[in-house]
Amino acid sequence: MHQQLGATLTGFAGWLMPLRYGSETAEHLAVRRTAGLFDLSHMGEITVTGPDAAAALDHALTGQLSAVTPGRARYTMMCAEDGGVLDDLVVYRVAGEQFLVVANAANTATVDAELRRRSAGFDARVTDQTADYALIAIQGPEAAGVLAPLTDVPLGDLKYYAGQRASVTGRAVWLARTGYTGEDGFEIFCPPDDAEPIWHALANAGAPAGLVPAGLAARDTLRLEAGMPLYGNELGPDVTPYDAGLGRVIKLEKPGGFVGAAALAERAKAGPRRVLAGLTLASRRVPRHGYAVLAGRRACGIVTSGAPSPTLGTPIAMAYLEPDVIHDPEPGLAVDIRGRAEPADLIDLPFYRRSRA
Numbered sequence: 001m002h003q004q005l006g007a008t009l010t011g012f013a014g015w016l017m018p019l020r021y022g023s024e025t026a027e028h029l030a031v032r033r034t035a036g037l038f039d040l041s042h043m044g045e046i047t048v049t050g051p052d053a054a055a056a057l058d059h060a061l062t063g064q065l066s067a068v069t070p071g072r073a074r075y076t077m078m079c080a081e082d083g084g085v086l087d088d089l090v091v092y093r094v095a096g097e098q099f100l101v102v103a104n105a106a107n108t109a110t111v112d113a114e115l116r117r118r119s120a121g122f123d124a125r126v127t128d129q130t131a132d133y134a135l136i137a138i139q140g141p142e143a144a145g146v147l148a149p150l151t152d153v154p155l156g157d158l159k160y161y162a163g164q165r166a167s168v169t170g171r172a173v174w175l176a177r178t179g180y181t182g183e184d185g186f187e188i189f190c191p192p193d194d195a196e197p198i199w200h201a202l203a204n205a206g207a208p209a210g211l212v213p214a215g216l217a218a219r220d221t222l223r224l225e226a227g228m229p230l231y232g233n234e235l236g237p238d239v240t241p242y243d244a245g246l247g248r249v250i251k252l253e254k255p256g257g258f259v260g261a262a263a264l265a266e267r268a269k270a271g272p273r274r275v276l277a278g279l280t281l282a283s284r285r286v287p288r289h290g291y292a293v294l295a296g297r298r299a300c301g302i303v304t305s306g307a308p309s310p311t312l313g314t315p316i317a318m319a320y321l322e323p324d325v326i327h328d329p330e331p332g333l334a335v336d337i338r339g340r341a342e343p344a345d346l347i348d349l350p351f352y353r354r355s356r357a
Contacts, residue, residue, distance in 0.1 A: 013105035015042040018215040027218035028310045034210035035140030044108025045133045046101040052122035053097050060118035064251040068093045073161040076249050079260035084237035087111050092163050104231045134195035139185030146206040169201045182226025221307045227350030233304045240267050244276050274320040278347040287317040287335040296331045316351050
């Protein structure tokens with residue numbers, strides 16, 4: 001289907017995925033202005049079920065999943081004993097004893113294995129159900145208007161970071177108001193055989209509003225503008241959630257603790273070794289992952305993600321910087337782009353925040 005739509009396909013974590021269908025800038029702007037349709041079937045889906053499912057997840061992850069009510073979701077992380085991030089996750093509480101853990105494609109096997117190991121001793125069952133799900137996302141200010149006639153759920157009642165069993169085009173799905181673009185939108189978890197008809201129905205319903213299919217390239221620039229971290233760039237085993245400015249996902253006060261809690265408690269006392277920050281450049285040259293950030297002539301950090309921002313019209317980047325540079329960026333910051341220091345301005349994340357009026 002993606003080939004028929006003219007997609008440029010690329011290998012990604014063992015999957016063949018649409019990178020773009022035409023202009024990635026046009027796809028990006030469609031999501032910001034109207035709506036975009038994404039195939040996210042590469043994401044991992046792991047269920048944790050049983051009487052101790054909530055307790056097992058409290059032990060395995062940084063967040064307090066036992067406090068999540070059925071029908072709601074929580075952004076959280078799985079950390080190693082030393083506090084390094086093994087993956088960032090969205091966890092839905094589908095029912096009292098049933099959770100759906102959504103993992104990054106490259107980390108699904110690790111998350112599955114660690115959940116099994118960390119659930120030992122709990123009355124909980126961990127099942128990798130990635131092959132049982134396709135995942136379609138519709139994102140953008142027109143997403144609700146496009147989806148509403150195709151579902152039996154009153155979308156006005158579905159809160160952000162909530163999900164429920166629903167029907168889309170008469171097919172049973174798990175419908176969630178979540179996404180990775182900085183816009184309002186929905187993610188539809190469905191059986192693989194239902195993916196193509198659901199996709200076509202959404203595409204046809206959204207065409208008059210300006211909806212277009214969007215690939216991984218647009219998804220990356222959208223999440224970058226929204227200041228959302230990407231595993232392998234802003235997150236990894238050598239990074240703690242505190243470094244990434246995501247200390248809010250760590251619940252050190254949880255009864256019984258969790259894997260990595262001791263190391264993260266020490267990190268909380270010591271303060272971050274580096275700080276994730278936003279940079280904008282007046283130059284048209286683009287900072288890329290791995291480029292050095294300079295304070296004067298001294299290297300003081302490294303770019304984790306960078307791209308031209310279609311919304312802002314200027315190159316942007318996220319970078320890890322030394323903490324003292326954040327408080328006093330003098331004598332001025334620059335990014336070393338192929339041997340040339342391009343001046344950069346420090347900016348609070350996110351670069352873009354949608355209007356909620």
